[in-house]
Amino acid sequence: MEQWMHQIEQWVRQQPVEQLYAAFAVLVVTIAFFAILRLLKPAKSNTIVLAGLSGSGKTVLFYQLRDGSPHQGTVTSMEPNEGTFMLHSEMEKKGKLKPIHLVDVPGHSRLRPKLDEFLPHAAGLIFVVDALDFLPNCRAAAEYLYDILTKASIVKRKVAILILCNKTDKVTAHSKEFIRKQLEKEIDKLRTSRNALSTADIANEYTLGVPGEAFSFSQCRNKVTIADASGLTGEVSQVEQFIREHVKP
Amino acid sequence: MLEQLLIFTRGGLILWTCGNALKGSPIDALIRSCLLEERSAETFFSYDAPAGGAAYNLKWAFHNDLGLVFVAVYQRILHLLYVDDLLAAVRREFSQIYDPKRTAYDEFDEIFRQLQKEAEARAEEMRKSKQSNRAPLMAGKKQGAGAGQRAGSQGNAKQKGGKGSSGKDDGDGELGKGRGLSNGQENGTKEHSRAPSVVVKGKENGAPVSGAFDVNKLQKLRPKGGKKTDTGTGKASKAEPKKIVKKNRVWDDSPSDSKLDFTDPADEKGDEVVDFGKADHGESMMDKEEIVNSESESEEDEEVESTKPGTKKKGWFSSMFQSIAGNAVLDKADLKPALKALKDRLMTKNVAEEIAEKLCESVAASLEGKKLGSFTRVSSTVQTAMEEALLRILTPKRSIDILRDVHAAKEQGKPYVVVFVGVNGVGKSTNLAKVAYWLLQHDISVMMAACDTFRSGAVEQLRTHARRLQIPIFEKGYEKDPAIVAREAILEASRNNSDVVLVDTAGRMQDNEPLMRALSKLINLNNPDLVLFVGEALVGNDAVDQLSKFNQKLADLSTVPNARLIDGILLTKFDTIDDKVGAALSMVYISGAPVMFVGCGQSYTDLKKLNVKSIVKTLLK
Numbered sequence: 001m002e003q004w005m006h007q008i009e010q011w012v013r014q015q016p017v018e019q020l021y022a023a024f025a026v027l028v029v030t031i032a033f034f035a036i037l038r039l040l041k042p043a044k045s046n047t048i049v050l051a052g053l054s055g056s057g058k059t060v061l062f063y064q065l066r067d068g069s070p071h072q073g074t075v076t077s078m079e080p081n082e083g084t085f086m087l088h089s090e091m092e093k094k095g096k097l098k099p100i101h102l103v104d105v106p107g108h109s110r111l112r113p114k115l116d117e118f119l120p121h122a123a124g125l126i127f128v129v130d131a132l133d134f135l136p137n138c139r140a141a142a143e144y145l146y147d148i149l150t151k152a153s154i155v156k157r158k159v160a161i162l163i164l165c166n167k168t169d170k171v172t173a174h175s176k177e178f179i180r181k182q183l184e185k186e187i188d189k190l191r192t193s194r195n196a197l198s199t200a201d202i203a204n205e206y207t208l209g210v211p212g213e214a215f216s217f218s219q220c221r222n223k224v225t226i227a228d229a230s231g232l233t234g235e236v237s238q239v240e241q242f243i244r245e246h247v248k249p
Numbered sequence: 250m251l252e253q254l255l256i257f258t259r260g261g262l263i264l265w266t267c268g269n270a271l272k273g274s275p276i277d278a279l280i281r282s283c284l285l286e287e288r289s290a291e292t293f294f295s296y297d298a299p300a301g302g303a304a305y306n307l308k309w310a311f312h313n314d315l316g317l318v319f320v321a322v323y324q325r326i327l328h329l330l331y332v333d334d335l336l337a338a339v340r341r342e343f344s345q346i347y348d349p350k351r352t353a354y355d356e357f358d359e360i361f362r363q364l365q366k367e368a369e370a371r372a373e374e375m376r377k378s379k380q381s382n383r384a385p386l387m388a389g390k391k392q393g394a395g396a397g398q399r400a401g402s403q404g405n406a407k408q409k410g411g412k413g414s415s416g417k418d419d420g421d422g423e424l425g426k427g428r429g430l431s432n433g434q435e436n437g438t439k440e441h442s443r444a445p446s447v448v449v450k451g452k453e454n455g456a457p458v459s460g461a462f463d464v465n466k467l468q469k470l471r472p473k474g475g476k477k478t479d480t481g482t483g484k485a486s487k488a489e490p491k492k493i494v495k496k497n498r499v500w501d502d503s504p505s506d507s508k509l510d511f512t513d514p515a516d517e518k519g520d521e522v523v524d525f526g527k528a529d530h531g532e533s534m535m536d537k538e539e540i541v542n543s544e545s546e547s548e549e550d551e552e553v554e555s556t557k558p559g560t561k562k563k564g565w566f567s568s569m570f571q572s573i574a575g576n577a578v579l580d581k582a583d584l585k586p587a588l589k590a591l592k593d594r595l596m597t598k599n600v601a602e603e604i605a606e607k608l609c610e611s612v613a614a615s616l617e618g619k620k621l622g623s624f625t626r627v628s629s630t631v632q633t634a635m636e637e638a639l640l641r642i643l644t645p646k647r648s649i650d651i652l653r654d655v656h657a658a659k660e661q662g663k664p665y666v667v668v669f670v671g672v673n674g675v676g677k678s679t680n681l682a683k684v685a686y687w688l689l690q691h692d693i694s695v696m697m698a699a700c701d702t703f704r705s706g707a708v709e710q711l712r713t714h715a716r717r718l719q720i721p722i723f724e725k726g727y728e729k730d731p732a733i734v735a736r737e738a739i740l741e742a743s744r745n746n747s748d749v750v751l752v753d754t755a756g757r758m759q760d761n762e763p764l765m766r767a768l769s770k771l772i773n774l775n776n777p778d779l780v781l782f783v784g785e786a787l788v789g790n791d792a793v794d795q796l797s798k799f800n801q802k803l804a805d806l807s808t809v810p811n812a813r814l815i816d817g818i819l820l821t822k823f824d825t826i827d828d829k830v831g832a833a834l835s836m837v838y839i840s841g842a843p844v845m846f847v848g849c850g851q852s853y854t855d856l857k858k859l860n861v862k863s864i865v866k867t868l869l870k
Contacts (some may be wrong), residue, residue: 055277059260059261059262063352064264067352071261071262071268071352071353072262072263072264072265072266072352072353074257074261074262074263074279075255075257075261075263075276075277075280076261076277077259077260077261077279078259078260078261078280078284078285078318079259079260081260081261081262104260106261107649108281108285109644109645109646110641110642110646111285111641112646113640130463131298139657140647140648140702140747143648143650143653162324171600172572185514189653189656189657190653191654193650193652193653227413231864
């Protein structure tokens with residue numbers, strides 16, 4: 001063994017200096033190249049965006065997923081809430097799970113442009129709907145959902161969407177089937193009025209659905225599913241399922 | 250006694266609260282109508298819980314560095330003097346124990362109770378000292394001290410001695426420079442959000458304390474800038490008989506070849522003698538895509554920096570070092586020069602002075618105490634903050650998709666009624682015709698209602714437009730009650746299945762009491778779907794006065810509790826201003842209503858949507 005090392009040493013000493021330098025430089029460059037490649041490789045995104053009208057319960061849901069309880073309550077958000085963490089219910093589980101990056105975007109209409117900052121990185125979007133106070137806000141919710149479904153960053157990347165009916169712990173909350181049907185009807189109406197605005201409505205880049213047929217969520221290019229939850233009491237299992245599906249460990 | 254004190258993050262999580270449960274949702278109302286509307290520099294906020302609940306006043310403080318908001322709620326009938334003091338103390342103490350990871354701060358209860366006792370004790374002392382001082386000063390300063398106490402929301406008397414004169418003008422030099430307090434100056438109660446009835450109370454001190462002179466009268470006597478040429482009845486000058494044939498004026502290089510004289514050759518009764526071909530001028534600009542020039546702006550802050558010699562106390566090198574290291578904490582002195590430059594810039598773009606001032610204060614309130622990021626200068630931070638604020642204000646609060654609303658009304662089987670209101674000569678009738686043309690292009694049947702029964706030629710003007718567009722017009726001639734004419738027009742529209750009714754009203758000055766009452770009657774009687782305020786882009790500081798007075802009159806003279814206010818703004822004569830687009834900002838800020846249309850010319854196709862980003866860029870260039 002030692003003799004072998006000694007022989008290598010002697011051989012190395014015998015090489016001209018320039019060659020040694022060249023070899024060394026090539027080695028460094030190759031290592032650097034691989035390092036950069038590793039860094040720049042787009043990692044599979046782990047961002048989930050929570051969107052919805054103001055008052056639908058996004059911030060409560062955010063803290064429920066993160067800490068397991070909504071603490072002392074929430075008020076209308078003025079800024080997005082972001083966090084990268086393991087879901088609270090999965091804290092006990094052993095095993096290597098990727099932390100999710102959850103973003104809660106304010107629902108107030110003046111803060112809508114903030115949503116566009118997070119969408120390009122989203123792996124999934126949860127659209128939270130207030131199941132309790134649904135009918136008065138049905139039109140506004142449908143408009144917001146329509147705007148989201150026709151954004152280029154959503155359609156092109158085939159981002160999965162979960163329509164979450166929140167506040168189902170209350171007795172008078174509507175069922176998710178009812179909400180789905182109402183939203184489909186409203187979006188259908190929106191489709192006709194928006195399409196009537198000819199080619200230049202710059203807000204909507206894609207059209208939804210099949211012309212001539214009533215709109216249904218199964219016609220969307222993205223996968224749209226619908227689920228129930230209750231942010232206050234902690235019934236968020238369906239949400240967590242969706243999140244885990246789309247943020248692969 | 251304080252009803253409640255809340256501490257919450259800007260993201261919405263409540264960190265600590267103390268006190269009784271509140272009726273209604275005052276905090277949400279505060280955030281929606283005040284803090285998000287860039288009015289955070291005001292001193293307090295009034296909230297009336299719906300269905301006859303309690304009436305609260307709210308005061309707030311920010312900690313911009315940590316992103317916390319502190320709100321104190323108390324009953325309006327109590328004038329607590331120590332609230333500002335208490336909020337500042339709470340902010341100081343809480344920021345010491347704050348930790349972004351923690352969400353429960355139970356130990357703060359004790360600290361808070363102590364702070365509250367101290368604040369109350371201080372307030373008691375101050376009141377006693379004020380009472381003993383008041384006796385000798387009674388003679389000359391009755392107004393000042395009395396009003397100062399009355400404006401119960403003022404905490405620290407030492408800072409606010411001069412400000413005590415709420416409701417008085419800046420011009421009233423005798424009582425010192427009471428900087429136009431927002432709660433004094435905003436005598437027009439701004440009602441910009443409808444649910445639940447929320448009033449940012451300007452005139453808390455309605456009746457003056459000592460009755461030496463009537464504050465209201467002073468307000469009226471205050472000279473107004475701008476359009477007060479004819480306060481009487483807004484008579485337009487009579488059209489002179491045309492003796493000389495006028496030559497067409499050529500605006501740009503391509504002369505228009507269509508003839509401009511559309512008067513009916515034969516008779517005056519308005520029967521259709523000549524059959525005009527339906528006017529088709531191509532696609533209305535509403536539907537055209539606007540190509541936004543998205544090149545990045547050059548850094549013009551260099552100029553700003555160089556024009557302010559010697560305002561730095563810290564020395565150039567250390568401030569440079571700090572801006573690189575990124576640890577400088579912004580305080581008022583740092584922000585003042587940058588904000589002043591910004592305010593001047595805004596005012597050169599024709600933003601009303603009051604609005605520019607309030608905006609700058611609101612931005613200052615949101616930046617104070619924040620840590621500068623590394624490699625950023627104060628001016629660029631201020632610029633970004635102002636840009637965000639402007640973007641927020643100009644983004645519409647509710648959907649401005651009129652076509653959707655029209656379809657919704659169509660389903661319900663009733664016509665969609667739009668009323669155009671505004672002062673004289675802003676372009677209501679012209680833009681009404683443009684809107685009609687746009688709606689016609691989307692296959693919606695329109696009917697016009699000529700409720701301008703005062704100005705000579707108004708009905709004929711609309712009749713001509715109606716004939717060119719080939720739509721029905723409902724008119725009853727002159728000297729009739731416009732409210733009745735409107736009502737009958739709507740009935741007629743539902744009978745002949747028109748989808749939209751566009752109601753033209755006479756122009757009126759905002760101070761003209763009988764005319765404003767007539768307008769209010771028209772709106773209340775007919776309950777239109779959209780009240781569109783037509784304002785011209787050339788208006789300067791008067792925009793503030795016009796809109797606030799219109800809203801105030803509509804609110805005061807309405808018979809129902811939820812008064813109809815201005816729902817949207819139509820900005821006209823936009824082609825006459827090059828880049829002085831500030832009127833749009835003033836109008837939107839003061840009324841909270843979105844700009845739905847922009848008129849940029851006198852032909853039918855000259856109607857556009859407001860491009861928020863380009864306006865913000867132009868304002869800050």
